[in-house]
Amino acid sequence: MAVGIRDLKNRATQILRAVEEEGAAVVVTRHGRPTALILPIGSPEAEVYVLAHSPEIVSSLREAEADLRQGRTTTLRSYRRRREV
Secondary structure, eight states, X not given: OEEEHHHHHHXXXXXXXHHHHHOOOEEEEETTEEEEEEOOTTSHHHHHHXXXXXXXXXXXXXXXXHHHHTTOOOOXXXXXXXXXX
């Protein structure tokens, strides 16, 4: 579903109810161009977005990527052995 900003302003409750009850994604447009996306909070797309933009997760991913580039890795077997000690 796509709605213009004015329509969203005038029908916000109705549109959000459709998102919640039907699981519908809503594209918000300005002058016919997409500017925002409203997703049901439990949707996989919403989860992906939140995870990709969480400062803690983004920081951890960058750190992990740096470790990989610099060869700071270990095998699962080695990790498990160290954890048993």
